[in-house]
Amino acid sequence: MTIRQLEYFCAVAEEKSVSAAARRLYVAQPPISRQIALLEKELGVALFRRGSKGMALTDAGQSLYQQGRQYIADMEQLSERVRALGSGVSGAVRIGVLYSTVPYALPFIRAFQREYPRVELFIRLDAPQELMTQLNRGDLNVLFLRAGTKEAAGLHERILGEDELRLIMTAATDPAPELGSVPIERLRGVPMCLLRSDDLWGYNESLLRECQRSGFSPAVACQCYDTPMAMQLVRAGFGVSFLPGSIVETVAGSGIYAKSVRGLRERSYAVLAWSENGYLSGSVERFTQFEP
Amino acid sequence: MTIRQLEYFCAVAEEKSVSAAARRLYVAQPPISRQIALLEKELGVALFRRGSKGMALTDAGQSLYQQGRQYIADMEQLSERVRALGSGVSGAVRIGVLYSTVPYALPFIRAFQREYPRVELFIRLDAPQELMTQLNRGDLNVLFLRAGTKEAAGLHERILGEDELRLIMTAATDPAPELGSVPIERLRGVPMCLLRSDDLWGYNESLLRECQRSGFSPAVACQCYDTPMAMQLVRAGFGVSFLPGSIVETVAGSGIYAKSVRGLRERSYAVLAWSENGYLSGSVERFTQFEP
């Protein structure tokens, strides 16, 4: 029993005529007769009562017709679903977002969602180490990260935007209260709350280099693992910290503000990253190539 | 997309290997590769990730596999259902039963039901004219009737059993209270409640003939259309009546009893009848041929 036999059969059942069905399907009449006969032989049932005024369904034919039509429709739907999945218009994308990339990630994700509303999106906000672990485990498909000067191993990266590194502080810890921007020399001896640098995608290393070019080493007050914690530390007066410019707006207020650092040329890049090896599903592929 | 392609695909998905699937399906390996490739081309999706350690499903493949297995199972089930319908092990039979054939009909139907429990049975008890109308309209498929000496037109008949015609009466209307059986001459002048004879399958005609052979005409008290009414009339003392022997037991009691009529040679045949022209579904065919 093949799909084609079912289609022929249903056409004949609807037209109540082999000839009419043949015309509708753009084939000759004998093949239809033959396939119907084969189907009947295989099932061991007469599906039609042959009369000179056309073909009428038997009980068995009636049953086959009702279910057969549904069956053919199911097949179409099945193909369509898989096709959609392959082309990326449906499926799922699991996204990991680093806190400081939120200003890039959210508009991107939103635009993608508008374009492909049938793709399920899962979003996880976490620290870079966690995100990487989950990417490698396959629990996440793509990450919004910060790229440093180094190339990350085993990752495809796509730059979404670049930011100036800005100093954030409270009024009490402002190294240059009288100026609109802070000369880098003023950072000498100022306690800083830095994000840990054992991940490849931070900006600490380059920051340290910049300070050393100015002839001093920064005073590290403490290190933390995520941006929100660093913000809390700054707010509590532990010291100052650095953030990419674009994220500053979302965390400013409540006693915290940002200034540029004159002489700090280092910039931070927000990137979309995904695994170099390993398989990308259609929807993930679409996501990585998506242009908002 | 064909069923065969789906089957090949599912086998490969399960074995995670083209070669293993080929062995399982008793075909060579290249056809499997080719059909998979064709399927992928048609759907525009990679269904497998090819590695030297076998084939692994992609997301699209995963989806197709889950639904495809179900789909194939559905096809099997579809075939089976139609086959069953054709062979008569499932389906429906609409049965009309004449009151006086109940002792034959019920055991027959019960035995059929035991043999083919998946066949739906609809049973209607009615007067012969009604039953015939419904048979001709196609509302009923088979009838349990009484056959007279005449052949019924347009009906196949199958004799299920024969009965002596017995006289039923109350003590007050017994024409021969002192005898165990009634000589036919005693019926002279005895009022009778007869079933109407304008149907072909009654026994009135032959009964009248028998009386006339004995030299008298029966005194007709009244005529009715169905056995239960005749019974009520007898019970109420309108007169005596005739019934096939086998039904007498089910209606005896409550003042009514039966006696043989000596000299009445006419017998009544319980028959299973179905339309001569017109199409018989598998289950109806089975029913008509059924031997309890």
Place this chain on the structure above:
DNA sequence: ATTCGCAATACTTTTTCGGTATATAGGGAG
């Protein structure tokens, strides 16, 4: 680096499927 295993490709053979021509049956008109 070599070899082994497995999937893909090239090519041949067989089967199946569709097309043309024709036979056959049933119904309606004269």
Place this chain on the structure above:
DNA sequence: CTCCCTATATACCGAAAAAGTATTGCGAAT
């Protein structure tokens, strides 16, 4: 009642598709 018309079934042929055999190509493991 006969003829004809319509519609389905059958016969046969050519084309397309599928399976089989042989071979290549690619990765991984030793």
